[in-house]
Amino acid sequence: MNALIVAGLVLGSIYAISALGLVLTYSASRVFNFAHGAIAYFVAVFYYWLHTRHGWSVPAAAFVSIGVVSPLLGLFLWAALFRRLAHTPPVVRFVSTVGLWVAVPALVKVIFPWTRNEIFEPEGLIEGEPRVFDVFGVAINANQLVVLIGAAVVAVGLTVLIRYTALGLSIRATVDSPRVAGIAGVNTSVVTASSWMIGTTLAGLAGVLLTPILGLADIQFTLLLVASLGAVVIARMTSLPLAFGGALLIGLAQEVSRQWLPDSGVFAKGFRPSLPFIAMLVFLLAYQGLRGERFEVEARATRQDRPEAPAPPPLRGWRAAIGPLVVAVALFTVPLWLSEFWVGVVSQGMGLAILFLTFTVVTGEGGMVSLCQMTLAGIGGFTAAKLATDSGWPLALALLAGAVVAVPVGMLVAGLSLRLGGLYLALATLAFSQLVENLVFAREDFDNFGTGVEIGRPEFFGIDFDDAAPFYLLLVVVFCVMALLVLNLRRGTSGLVFASMRSSEPASATIGISVVRAKMIAFAASAFIAGLGGGLYSIAIGRAAPASFGLIVGIVWLAIVVTWGVRSVVGALIAGIIFVVAPQLVSLYLTEGWADVPTMLFGLGAIALAREPRGVLFDVVNQHRLRRLRRQTRRDERARRAAPVPA
């Protein structure tokens, strides 16, 4: 028991260091850094590289990686990215740091190729076998002691910094109101830059401390640091003491609960990683009850000083038909000019393209960042596979059932957090996805030792879709139908309502739009598409497997869709195909060293293009039309002003 408490305090201390960094940077800049764990991973690998691979001494390696590289990284990221994000729409803010979360681990693998196959024996800040101390009759090893001392130093240091130093005063002023602080002579750039430097340093410290406990596998690593999000939610994003206490509690609960858990089964494996997310959902529910908070907080946080460029009006007449016609011809003739192998690959891409329309609806139209669309897709995929394979339902019916089941689940998650605002929605969807991944998808009857549930090809109207080409064409038809429905939605009143909501929630509400209702509708529609797409994608790859619908996969999906245009159905199409085709091309024609380059590019693309939600395509197609539109508007405005004032 004592050993568990010590282990829990140690784990909680690491969460606390990480959570303090998150809270500090969010408070100072209103940018929530989803890449916090990824940065920790980068620093931990860097430390390993210096210490273990190059034989640097512990103090030297620790000083350079935590004390020099981490803050410099923070400064660089602030200058290159975070600084620009403060006044952008919330979606842009979330997607940019999610892009970073995707890009950094891939970047690490590209820079340090040995991380792919090295068998790590990572050390923390203690060299060799750690000594064991006896503290009041409790055995604590040196590594654990370092963590506890580190957390205490960080907590005291931050408190002193915030309470008693000039920088701390400036930080507090900036947290309250950046504008007023600026007027009062606080250099808010210095303040936000310093908080980012402190934030990344804390991330780096947490990363290095975590290494001996966890090893250096990127996925576990980023996930475990994501766990400190539980503490951040308990702190309501802004309270440093609450974040610290919450993190300790979560760490303790994770370790102490070991003694009551069964020895095997999904619960034994899945409960502990789920704990932070259970805490998160519980507190979200509790905070939901506190009223009056939302509009004040959100209204201040979501001020957009740099709204996105307006869209030129849609093309009319024959011009409008060219684009869709070219795309349709290209899609339908694919089996004529590609080999059967590639038709199979592109089929998987088409399945994903259908699935990706879920982002077009929830993020593109609804203006929400959801991190559980892959989970909803998984729910659709598993439902369809179970019903079709185990219960013998007709495949079409099973697919439909998968889509229908995803809807109430999605609406429940959205309903829990929508009223609290966009950031809470992103965190609640993340928590939900982790709970389902750990406690449901991990069950033996779904996971099946990683192979998942098989699902066969359909047979409709006497046509056998077992062959590559007919199945591919079936997916193309489904994609076209779904894309048409999405376009209809956008062209109708719903599209106007969504656009209004994305620009200004207060203005939308005061002209009579129920913002919550509109968002729920967008979420429900996106859940349906995710469920259907998840089923079709599973058919394309032959099985519904947990690995296809994991968190890391999901954020890469979001990043690539944003790169190609989250507002465009063609963007979803291209994103789906590239997501499948790019790794195939790399593995067929390039060396292993290139394997992570596509993922890295998707992440970087999301960072670069988050400012233009209409993506690469929009930029290329519409730049000159937009310029012409500006000129015309200026001319009309002059004409209007010259007109006589009516008596």
Add this chain to the structure above:
Amino acid sequence: MTADALLSAEGITVRFGGVVALDGVSLAVPERSIVGLVGPNGAGKTTLFGVLSGLVRPRGGRVVLRGVDVTGASPPRRSRLGLARTFQRIELFTELTVREHLVVAHRAHERRDRRFLADLVGLGSRPPPREREVVDDLLEVLALTELADRPAALLPLGTGRLVEVARALATEPAVVLLDEPTSGLDAAEAERLAAALQQTRADLGVAFVLVEHNVDFVLGLAEHVTVLDFGKVIAGGTPAAIRADEAVQAAYLGTSTGAGAV
């Protein structure tokens, strides 16, 4: 005193942290009236608008709209009861054209924003019967017809304010709250706006509440003016009475004794 008013606020109190933004403020807006609300910066005018439109929840007091107590009601519900507003810091829909601003407001008013399934099958883009007429008339009245199909985000600030007024009117309201409608407008445009407001009042019977820094604009247009200072009503009456009021002179118009605590 407010039984027959279209919109009334009684004893509204709002606190932000330790600051009392509004302290027992009352306001009555009779039908077809133009009521002015003036006061120095930070007097609580915009906060009062927030309370009236449902974006800020008051600590105490109540808001009555057309005989219904709407103190706890959501902004959309108030909109359906006939309340509309504009914003001091302009809140346009950056992706929409000028006409679309009016269209979405009118459709929300007609409750066409909930026809999700009709939209899905492609019937959503057909405009409801009166829409074209209402929207065209409003564009005409506010002299926005030439700009109707231009994206609102490309317009200068002053014109943007007119779009906000037009959007508010497109919900066919009974009362519109205008938060500094003339800031960013040149003299000719302010004049044109005044004419448009009087015309809409005459044609449609709409009442207006004006928050303004342009004192001449308010005193020239309103029948009744309320003066706020430090979250309290310090004077109320006809424009002529307000011009003569000494407390107002001291607190707001800034004559002899300087900005004062009343």
